[in-house]
Amino acid sequence: MATRTFIEAIREGLREEMRRDASTIVLGEDVGVKGGVFLATDGLFAEFGEERVIDTPLTESLIVGASIGAAVNGLRPIAEIQFADFILPAFNQIVSEAARMRYRSNNAFGCPITIRAPFGGGVHGALYHSQSMEAFFTHVPGLKVVVPSTPYDAKGLLRSAIRDEDPVLFFEHKKMYRSVRGDVPDGEYTVPLGQAAVTRAGSQVTVIAYGLMAHYALAAADRVDEDGISVEVIDIRTLRPLDRRTILDSVRKTGKCLVVYEDNKFGGYGAEIAAIVAEEAFDYLDGPVMRAAGPDVPGVPYNHVLEDWFMLDPERIAEAIRTLAAY
Amino acid sequence: MTTTTTSETGGPAGSLARSLGLTDEDLVAMYRRLALARAIDERMWVLNRAGRVPFVISGQGHEGAQVGIVSNLRPGFDWLVPFYRSVAGVLTFGMSAREIMLAQYAKAPDPSSGGRQMPGHYGSAAHNILSTSSPVATQLLHAVGIGLAARIRRTGQVVVTALGEGASNQGDFHEGLNFAGLHHLPVVTVIENNGWAISVPAAKQAPIVDFAERAAGYGMPGVVVDGADVIGCWRVGHEAVERARRGEGPTLIEAKVTRLTAHSSDDQQTKYRTAEELERERLRDPLPCFREQLLEASVLTPEGVAAIATEIAAEVNDATEWAEQQPDPTVASATWYVYAEDRP
Known part of the structure; x- marks a missing residue:
């Protein structure tokens, strides 16, 4: 067992999968000699060479579109979009092509690609280096969407994503790259897609989160514990396919549900969880399904006063828990 | 680097073809594919106008370029990444008349999509023909990725x-x-320039006449060829495919074709194309051009043309009747294959 930062775990996962499977390639902007702007691919170019670690032109649609074609012809591409904010030029390739390839060909063709993209705010990245993009993609049948929150999960889920036969979007919260550390086993292991984790057991309120918010939710649970509120925290880890059972089992036990997400509140991914809980656990609820989420402005503003205003933090989540617990 | 291939095949087609290494049998086979593609396409419109199928998107006028160029690929080994007018292209690369008609009727055994997509969105894993979507030009990147993997x-x-x-x-x-x-x-890109993006003429689309000029910005040869000149299309296709095979890189071919039909069965092209233009465009139809060429060169005889027509009519009738009798997809199957899953 070794301690790794979030980004070290991702880098190890990439390297080990590339060693294991010669059909894997990495492609994206600056992923080669530079090793990526966050150094997620550092060292891969030296080990695997320019044929398998490809610095592309600044062409996000090409990064995804060529990955689709390469996957059809026997490779297993791992594409990097430098910031999730810049994934939109590839939206058509992801939604119209990658997501539908299997369905539209009636299973004649598949699309085993992984698209990694750093997302999230709190890093002075402003409007175009801070966004949460997951809701655009979780809406789309045919895509899988993963948001890990620990080094262990990042490595294990990344392995599963690369080995998956369908397109997987793998969103990595960039604020966690170097600030989050954790134990990672030495041997090969995977974390299956589609399984949530109960990261703290509790009895009175269920808090559901992912990414950086999974950490903040735990911190908030500690705070309200001092007020005598027992919180169960679920890190859903895979947004699509969603592990409904773990969520519903918990809410049926606690009777209260708070969904936490960093993205804009309106139409965000957490709204879907709220709807599922309302539909399927209504009889067990002892209060409204609530959401703690980002404000509805078009992006995270740059100035630190404004950015702090935008970002959820453990105290705001704790306040929401207290409000819900009071029902 | 743009070059224009003018029709050098006005003379005896047989001697030119032989100088290119094409046998009479090759030429007749190409003619047969072209004529078959046309006959299937015409049948689609008949079925549509008779209310039997809801939609047609056509390749009429494009077949010469498709047959000429795609004939240079190795079936089952190379790849074809088609678009919705590639009827002749996919036939040339191994799909059958029955398979085209299965797509037209959207039947369960349809290899393109199992009846999930509109007709014209061809694909066949068995023949290395990649599944087609409706957004245009997305397939370019898939072809590039296939080439990268190759x-x-x-x-x-x-x-x-x-x-x-x-x-x-x-x-x-x-x-x-x-x-x-x-x-x-090793990617050969073919712009089949029929002069129209539904109702918008090429002159309103780009500030150039020859779209092959765009190749210059991408470090590859750009070649213009007359899409009614099937042997000319074969030749530029042959050069491009062999160049790619040798590892020398991609080629952009612009085939000047004609669109003999409306954009689709839901388009009324007389609103934006004059009767005179449509009449004039008939002269650029690759089917009679190629036929006349082969007759003049004695590669085909009038009797041979008639015999091929009879065979093709039987093949199209068979494909139509057979496809119509195939089962529709079941409602239960509508949720299959959103993701990979094992099914018998």
Whole structure:
């Protein structure tokens, strides 16, 4: 067992999968000699060479579109979009092509690609280096969407994503790259897609989160514990396919549900969880399904006063828990 | 680097073809594919107008370029990444009349999509024909990726992809050609320029007449060829495919074709094309052009033409009747294959 930062775990996962499977390639902007702007691919170019670690032109649609074609012809591409904010030029390739390839060909063709993209705010990245993009993609049948929150999960889920036969979007919260550390086993292991984790057991309120918010939710649970509120925290880890059972089992036990997400509140991914809980656990609820989420402005503003205003933090989540617990 | 291939086949087709290494049998086989594609396409319209199928998107006028160029690929080994007018292209690369009609009727055994997509969105895993979507030019990037994989895996495969001149204004076209040129990928891109993006003429689409000029920005040869000159199309296709096979990189071919029908069965083209233009365009129909050429060169006889027509009529009748009798997909199957899953 070794301690790794979030980004070290991702880098190890990439390297080990590339060693294991010669059909894997990495492609994206600056992923080669530079090793990526966050150094997620550092060292891969030296080990695997320019044929398998490809610095592309600044062409996000090409990064995804060529990955689709390469996957059809026997490779297993791992594409990097430098910031999730810049994934939109590839939206058509992801939604119209990658997501539908299997369905539209009636299973004649598949699309085993992984698209990694750093997302999230709190890093002075402003409007175009801070966004949460997951809701655009979780809406789309045919895509899988993963948001890990620990080094262990990042490595294990990344392995599963690369080995998956369908397109997987793998969103990595960039604020966690170097600030989050954790134990990672030495041997090969995977974390299956589609399984949530109960990261703290509790009895009175269920808090559901992912990414950086999974950490903040735990911190908030500690705070309200001092007020005598027992919180169960679920890190859903895979947004699509969603592990409904773990969520519903918990809410049926606690009777209260708070969904936490960093993205804009309106139409965000957490709204879907709220709807599922309302539909399927209504009889067990002892209060409204609530959401703690980002404000509805078009992006995270740059100035630190404004950015702090935008970002959820453990105290705001704790306040929401207290409000819900009071029902 | 743009070159124009003018029709040098006005003379005896047989001698030119032989100088290119094509036998009379090759020429007759190409003629047969072209005529079959046309007959199937015409049948689609009949079925549509009779209310039997809801939609047709047509390749009429494009078949000469498709047959000429795609004939240079190795079936079952190379790749074809088609678009929705590639009826003749997919027939040339191995799909059958029955398979085309299965797509037209959207039946369960349809290899393109099992009846999930509109007709014209061809694909066949068995023949290395990639599934087609409706957004235009997206397939360029898939062809580039297939070429990239062929390079990395050292398979020796060549990819041909096709699109209209309208689609060549999309960003994916430019991103794809740029990358293919940069990495000398074995990708042959064919712009089938029929002069119209539904109702918008080429003159309103781009500030150039020859779309092949765009190749210059991407470090590859750009070649213009008359799409009614099937042997000329075969020749430029042969040069491009062999160049790609040798590892020398991609080529952009612009085939000047004609669109003999409306954009689709839901389009009324007389609103934007005059009767005179439509009449004039008939002269650019590759089917009679090729037929006359082969008759003049005595590669075909009038009796041979008639015999082929009879065979094709029987084949199209068989395909139509057979496909119509195939089962529709079941409602239960509508949720299958959103993701990978094992099914018998």
